[in-house]
Amino acid sequence: MLSNKTVGASLAIVASTALIAGCDGWMGERGGEVDITAMTAEEYAEYLVLETDSYSFEQEAQEGGSARDRMVQDGIQAACSLEGEPDADTAGEVIAMARESYEEPPGGPRLGNWRRGAELARSGYGYRIGHRNDDHGTREPGGNCYACHQMDPAEELYGTLGPSLAGYGATRGTDSSVVNYVHQVVSNPHQYFPCTKMPRFGHNNFLTEEQIAHVMAYLLDPESPVNQ
């Protein structure tokens, strides 16, 4: 929680500096009203993101709220804004935040339909905003698992940012302990991998619980091509 406080404090400093400047455009425009060099790099970056009209913040985000909400960091995003691996203290804080914010689906994690999971794993559609907006009314958002992971060994187009998941369920089975663990990782992976690159598909409501159940079936179902 330390990192949360730190970020909160820098935001307060940035906000007061903006008041001094009279909120009149971004400071570089008039020159010298605010001493940029008196800010830390973190304060200046936060100022650039939130106070300089650099983003189309007024746009609606598909998950509700505005584009601005996307760029305001939560505790895990702030703590993991670092190069390389987190130190032990940060890792511990991130794991604690992830555990605290993890939500089990009603009735507990379950496996859905692996065929639906295969479609979701391949689809990179959804939640993009800016010069072009993904329309969830015409097309369902996907999980884009193949962007980073190998899954079905027969699929040739897969990314390597994450570990290979080929045969993932074949060696692990479908006991409730396995199903519970996989749900925790897909929903909020920082519980086990603090500051992982992997999105929090459940916590961020990027995938619905039903979609997560399908993706989990694709990963664990003995019938799924991932496990052949």
Place this chain on the structure above:
Amino acid sequence: MFKKALLALPVAMAVGAAAQAGEWQDPNDVLQNLLQNNPDSAYLHQSEMNIMMMPDNPALWLIDEGEELFYAERGPNNVSLEGCDFGKGPGELEGAYVELPRYFEDTGKVMDFEMRLVHCMKELQGFTSDDPAVARRHGNGSDIMQLTTYIAHQSSGMAWNPPLDHPEEQAMRDAGEVLFFRRGGAMDFNCASCHGDSGKQIRASVLPEMRNGQEWTKAVSWPAHRAGHDNVRSQNHRIRGCVWQMRHAGIKADTPVNTALISFWNDAARGEPAVLPDLKR
């Protein structure tokens, strides 16, 4: 047509094959040196087709058009862009592109290349934000991309060397580094999610590593003909595409978040020769 542009450059520049900072080199020679020096870089070697096509890079066709636009008397004020100072003096283009962003006294702020070009088109030539000359930022047919390709080409083979002497230049670069690692958006990504390691792939695309200078110089060498788009693209267009895929908020043109990111990008490629224009997948 582009041969004319090449011949128009001083002969000493065109024959300079040695990889020396400050000397103009044909973009294909720059690329060949990078490939030779980095036989194990999966990023640099990923597209045999593009490497083969490089001498006939379609981006080269924009150079002549950009040159004509640069020297033409245009806009409501009917003047050329020869009065535009990209940091090396009015109309001095040689080496200017690789020494941006920089602090400009006349505007009192750090400006990246496109921001500066637009500033000159408005202030000198009298174009307004709504004029297509300024409003259209992307595509081979846009004035901005033709001018960008012509001007950037005058720095091909020269080492990235954005100045950091002015405190605002240093502050902008440092903020850009923070932004590179700042996680956000619906997928919790930062730039390093994809550019933190060498040889990683997103689907079929091999990604450049930011801390690997010889990969990174090619990565930030825009303008480049992007084969998949069949158009020449800019650094700003690359940023736009990245933040869109990252599910961040969209960044507007001519804004300081762009400038900060480009300040850091170009600094991360410091000392490495620029490939201008490049050809990308």
